[in-house]
Amino acid sequence: MEGAVPIEVRNLTMAYGEYVVQHDISFTVNRGEIFVIMGGNGCGKSTLMRSLIGLQRPAKGTVLYDGEDFWNVDETEHQRLKRRLGVMFQGGAMWSSLTLAENVALPLGEYTGLSSHLIDEIVSFKLALVGLAGFEDFYPAELSGGMRKRAGLARAMALDPDILIIDEPSSGLDPLTARHLDELILELRQNFGTTIVVISHELASILSICDDSVFLDAQTRTMIPTGNPKQALQSGDPRVRHFLTRGEA
Amino acid sequence: MPTDTDATAWRLTTSQPDPSTMEIAFSGRWCLDQQLPTPDDLASGLSGDISRLTFTTDLTAWDSAFLAYLSVMIKFCAGRGIEVEQEALPEGVRHLLAMAAAVPEQKIAGRGREHRGFLYRAGIASVEFFRGAPEMLRFLGEIIFSFGHLLTGRIHLRWRDLWWEVEEVGPRALLIVSVISFLVGLILAYLGADQLRMVGAQIFIADLVAIGMVREIGALMTGIIIAGRTGSAFAAKLGTMQVNEEIDAFKTLGISPIDFLVLPRIIALMLMVPLLTLYSGFVGMLAGLLISTTIFDIGLFEYYNETISALELKHFAVGLIKGSVYGAMVAYSGCLRGMQCGRSAEAVGEAATSAVVTSILLITISASILTILFYQLGI
Numbered sequence: 038m039e040g041a042v043p044i045e046v047r048n049l050t051m052a053y054g055e056y057v058v059q060h061d062i063s064f065t066v067n068r069g070e071i072f073v074i075m076g077g078n079g080c081g082k083s084t085l086m087r088s089l090i091g092l093q094r095p096a097k098g099t100v101l102y103d104g105e106d107f108w109n110v111d112e113t114e115h116q117r118l119k120r121r122l123g124v125m126f127q128g129g130a131m132w133s134s135l136t137l138a139e140n141v142a143l144p145l146g147e148y149t150g151l152s153s154h155l156i157d158e159i160v161s162f163k164l165a166l167v168g169l170a171g172f173e174d175f176y177p178a179e180l181s182g183g184m185r186k187r188a189g190l191a192r193a194m195a196l197d198p199d200i201l202i203i204d205e206p207s208s209g210l211d212p213l214t215a216r217h218l219d220e221l222i223l224e225l226r227q228n229f230g231t232t233i234v235v236i237s238h239e240l241a242s243i244l245s246i247c248d249d250s251v252f253l254d255a256q257t258r259t260m261i262p263t264g265n266p267k268q269a270l271q272s273g274d275p276r277v278r279h280f281l282t283r284g285e286a
Numbered sequence: 287m288p289t290d291t292d293a294t295a296w297r298l299t300t301s302q303p304d305p306s307t308m309e310i311a312f313s314g315r316w317c318l319d320q321q322l323p324t325p326d327d328l329a330s331g332l333s334g335d336i337s338r339l340t341f342t343t344d345l346t347a348w349d350s351a352f353l354a355y356l357s358v359m360i361k362f363c364a365g366r367g368i369e370v371e372q373e374a375l376p377e378g379v380r381h382l383l384a385m386a387a388a389v390p391e392q393k394i395a396g397r398g399r400e401h402r403g404f405l406y407r408a409g410i411a412s413v414e415f416f417r418g419a420p421e422m423l424r425f426l427g428e429i430i431f432s433f434g435h436l437l438t439g440r441i442h443l444r445w446r447d448l449w450w451e452v453e454e455v456g457p458r459a460l461l462i463v464s465v466i467s468f469l470v471g472l473i474l475a476y477l478g479a480d481q482l483r484m485v486g487a488q489i490f491i492a493d494l495v496a497i498g499m500v501r502e503i504g505a506l507m508t509g510i511i512i513a514g515r516t517g518s519a520f521a522a523k524l525g526t527m528q529v530n531e532e533i534d535a536f537k538t539l540g541i542s543p544i545d546f547l548v549l550p551r552i553i554a555l556m557l558m559v560p561l562l563t564l565y566s567g568f569v570g571m572l573a574g575l576l577i578s579t580t581i582f583d584i585g586l587f588e589y590y591n592e593t594i595s596a597l598e599l600k601h602f603a604v605g606l607i608k609g610s611v612y613g614a615m616v617a618y619s620g621c622l623r624g625m626q627c628g629r630s631a632e633a634v635g636e637a638a639t640s641a642v643v644t645s646i647l648l649i650t651i652s653a654s655i656l657t658i659l660f661y662q663l664g665i
Binding site for chain 1: 353
């Protein structure tokens with residue numbers, strides 16, 4: 038649906054049985070925006086991500102992609118919408134029986150008609166973008182946690198998705214690699230117009246890439262609209278400033 | 287070069303402004319959802335006197351497919367010493383190509399997609415097998431040491447863990463042991479009846495089933511069932527603990543994972559498999575009784591008396607010893623493969639499979655040795 042916002046979260050409530058993790062979550066993400074969902078440990082960031090990517094049906098509310106109700110369309114349409122999303126999981130979630138190259142090539146082989154040679158080249162290019170050139174034939178178990186995470190991003194980018202959802206991209210990475218990933222995220226947005234949702238509590242990363250954000254508050258179990266975190270640092274909600282200044286404000 | 291008349295399709299033309307320069311003009315749409323040309327044809331044309339490659343672009347859309355295409359060209363030119371001028375490429379393309387080139391490619395010796403022949407792989411597998419033998423012996427030694435520590439009071443068994451394992455491997459296996467043992471007893475009775483009927487000695491079905499089940503088959507079937515049910519579970523559980531670094535955590539705290547994880551499992555199986563063996567023999571005899579009385583017209587008390595007269599204490603002793611040894615073999619194999627497990631989901635699956643194979647192999651070997659030994663001892 039042209040003109041519609043790529044992502045709209047509408048009155049979302051997430052719960053495990055009777056236990057409500059977060060309620061009344063509403064926000065929109067504009068096209069080409071880098072949107073950060075931040076919050077402390079256990080506040081429900083990953084649960085929200087699971088609702089965004091179709092792994093956990095929300096207790097109430099819904100998610101709309103380009104105006105289409107992700108949780109209330111038929112299965113075919115639900116699957117089509119899913120294919121528009123690239124998802125990087127926190128630990129990479131690489132398929133352990135496949136090499137890195139096979140991991141990244143799998144979606145390309147399934148959903149494009151490209152020749153195997155060009156797929157191999159795209160795979161090598163994607164791995165090079167995340168700093169893993171030459172690791173094509175490695176299995177995930179042979180890599181460090183940070184490398185697996187970067188390989189997970191390469192797989193998430195395989196199909197050049199319209200929307201990229203990234204869970205904790207910088208945690209566990211050294212500062213230089215984390216900065217390289219932040220630059221890559223900015224380049225993806227600039228060159229492909231990718232809409233990117235980042236779940237993070239890494240302050241340096243949040244401040245360097247984020248356009249707009251929400252803060253999930255574990256105390257009230259609902260969100261606080263935060264806007265640009267740089268401005269929130271100066272004049273935002275006290276709870277958000279407390280978080281962003283590591284408890285000093 | 288290939289060209290498409292469709293305005294939304296990719297187009298590519300080449301020209302040579304001078305003998306040493308090739309110019310490639312990209313236009314139209316270069317995206318993943320199209321049937322793009324392979325870069326090899328174009329790259330092979332970059333030979334002879336060409337020392338410089340330039341581009342012009344009039345693109346309506348591009349994505350990773352275009353970047354990959356260019357990446358191949360640039361790598362090819364670098365290998366041939368051909369200078370590549372990227373100035374005419376869109377700024378975003380240049381940025382992403384630069385990012386991809388920022389971290390140099392790792393050249394790791396011995397890595398590749400080379401496929402080896404059958405003999406090579408068989409040789410490697412044999413070497414790996416023999417390399418694994420010392421590790422198996424070391425693990426056995428560690429278990430024996432751990433038993434020694436337990437008997438001398440240097441370590442304390444966690445009773446809660448032991449009882450949990452006992453419940454898991456014993457009572458919860460009763461149903462599958464019952465079903466298999468009943469069916470095996472039934473098969474044995476039919477098999478015996480078929481032969482014994484020819485000489486009018488059907489009553490000896492009772493002897494065959496009783497001695498067979500109590501002395502040999504009960505223990506063997508229980509061992510195989512436990513190998514599939516419990517041995518694989520041990521390997522998968524310990525393997526998952528390896529993946530989650532839980533076993534490393536024991537080691538760094540100075541706690542022996544053998545004492546804490548392996549010993550309770552081995553003791554539990556050594557206790558429970560003999561009991562399951564007795565139970566299996568009993569169920570097998572019940573099946574024999576059922577078949578003999580309903581199909582072959584043998585009286586209930588006649589069958590009972592024949593069974594009692596056939597069975598001696600030594601048959602129970604042999605069955606119990608065998609059950610205990612098979613239980614130890616299964617526990618050893620399951621724990622060994624779990625502790626040797628790699629750090630991936632794939633490795634956990636391999637550990638579980640390997641545990642079952644090793645268990646059955648060790649059960650078969652020990653069954654042969656024990657049978658010969660008991661024969662020689664006249665038991």
